[in-house]
Amino acid sequence: MVQLMPKINAGRLLSELRRFAQFGAYRTGVHRPTYSKEDMDSRHWLAQQYEAVGLQAHIDGVGNVFGMPPSERRSLLIGSHAESENHAGWLDGALGVMYGLEIARTFAETPDCAGLAVAPVAWADEEGHYVSMLGSRSFISDIDEAEIDQAVNVHHGLPLRDALNTAGLAGVPRSLLEPKRYVGYLEAHIEQGDSLEASGNRIGVVTSIVGIWQYSIAFCGIQNHAGTTRMAVRKDAGVAAATLAMAIAERFPKVAGPRSVWTTGHISLEPGAPSIIPGRAEMLFQFRDSEIPVLERLDTVLRQLVEETAIRSGCRVEIKRTETGKPWQMDPVFQAAIENAAARHAPGAYVRMPSAASHDAQVVARKLRAAMLFVPSIGGISHHWTENTDDADLVLGCQVLADAAETVLRGESR
């Protein structure tokens, strides 16, 4: 069977991606925090574009933008998140959102695809300015009003409710998933790492999304004068934190999986003055893997190292696991659709890989069949305004996702 595959409009895709990057333009990237004026402007613009393709567009109570096909046919959600990290790149999130729009446009223009129902979507606050994955979590009913009441902006502390109010979303209902309306969910994203680039591949077919286990670790020593307190009697919480960081650096490579990663993103010493021995040290530590047994093994080793450090340093320690993200497998049929499309358009230049970053797809996957596609990040850079991807890869990724969407929807209609 020879299918007439939908052909995306490469020039339109690239110019619309650049148009979208004007919302909150910052150097060669964007600064478009969730519910900022720039973010809301971009969401209203998206809703207009969805309407123009003949979709029923609406922005829900947490800012998710949906473009719903008018027919009663089950539709395929395609999208990502619209906001950016602070002073970050133009493609993180926006890429998948604009692929959804371009595929909806392409299908609407392609007579053979006109009956295939694509529902483009732009989730809100995947980046967690207020609540990580807020939009997709709201969609699958994984958040309640109490959590929204309590949430504040992690950078400046403004309550989420105030931000929603300013954004004109107070009182607007949140759209909740009705599983029977959807075939599933496809998301495209920049890889954000360098493995595609390093291996010479142009498309990553995501097999799973890693689980992130995150910890808050606090050492309590004895705060004292940095001159008069003899070395022998000190209980320096800062030295304890450094000891733990080094113990992790030595032990984790021996017990981690081949793709495990771990990071101490934050250390603070109290009171933090040059002439005072730190009485308290706080660390934020996380690791990621796509296999639960690996995550559990790293947890065990971490707790051993924390205990050993406490004994060695004479400091008390508190360790709290603040996040226990499950790894999520992507749907195998959807994966195959992406892989087959990649084989047609980029033979020999695609690879199956887990995602080491979190994505809305892992949330939606709890309720719908879902899969993801990656395009390369130049130099592996993301969350920075220099983030970029070759134009040819931007176009290729969209064409592959369009083909995969068609395959999935035709399989559904058979």
Place this chain on the structure above:
Amino acid sequence: MVQLMPKINAGRLLSELRRFAQFGAYRTGVHRPTYSKEDMDSRHWLAQQYEAVGLQAHIDGVGNVFGMPPSERRSLLIGSHAESENHAGWLDGALGVMYGLEIARTFAETPDCAGLAVAPVAWADEEGHYVSMLGSRSFISDIDEAEIDQAVNVHHGLPLRDALNTAGLAGVPRSLLEPKRYVGYLEAHIEQGDSLEASGNRIGVVTSIVGIWQYSIAFCGIQNHAGTTRMAVRKDAGVAAATLAMAIAERFPKVAGPRSVWTTGHISLEPGAPSIIPGRAEMLFQFRDSEIPVLERLDTVLRQLVEETAIRSGCRVEIKRTETGKPWQMDPVFQAAIENAAARHAPGAYVRMPSAASHDAQVVARKLRAAMLFVPSIGGISHHWTENTDDADLVLGCQVLADAAETVLRGESR
């Protein structure tokens, strides 16, 4: 020769110390930041007390309080600093100030001592809310108006000029040292460490004040995504900082002097988010010793370790020495006067020792003969509201200092 030693009034000393701790009382300590209302109230109260002993009191342009004997005879300065660290102890600084007042009172009441000229003094901002040792540095002409113009409060950023203005000191001249007017300077202070307590001694005769060499060290790595960036390609500035901290902990004990101390008081990772590999890590590091060759050796080893860490971590590094404090020797004749007085009042319970903390005496010592006496700190605690000293030690210290002052002044008049 049997001298009629001046006998201090122990009850008065203790009750006046407690009276003074009412200025900015905080739990069992005090919160009396430089130029706060409580600090200025305490200085005006001191000036009144000086006047009441027949001294000519004045508060100079940076808040130093002087009680000058009316005669033309050369006088002995006795004092310390009046302000406290934030939410800190009742004796740090205040002890030496109140010893000066008690000794002036005692000499005024002791016919045999009436001709001995004691000038009590209370320096401003030794603790460095604005400029460390501001008062004593001003007194020896080690600060100019430009530095005062630029200084701001290290905690809340208020300009020093504004604080002086609010304190009623704008336009008041700064009193500058005329060396010929003074015999020298004596200062008493709590030890702030635990060596007197641990060794069962009640008086420390300070031989020297350590030099503090302080460094700002910054590692620059590559900020990146904590999920998608493989461990093998990371340049994690936070790991570099922890590596250096541990290298110091291992190497310094092998090259340090027996009383050297070193401290990393502050570490910050940028951007400090749990899912971002730190691109920059800043450390504040210092060490102290009373011997210049030891300080120089530690400097050399630190720079080696920094270099090794940069190579090992792949991060660039900047190291800047921000403070190069010289150790200061105390005057041997003054030391002997303190030691002899200690031998009379606390036989077998005094010891010669360097000061591991900075004190105004090291500033004044650049221009006048100077010496210091320590009393024990219970549990070695200071810069905390639980700081304390046994009443018996508080009384003993003042009596020893009074005797030493008499010896010094009689030696001068011989």
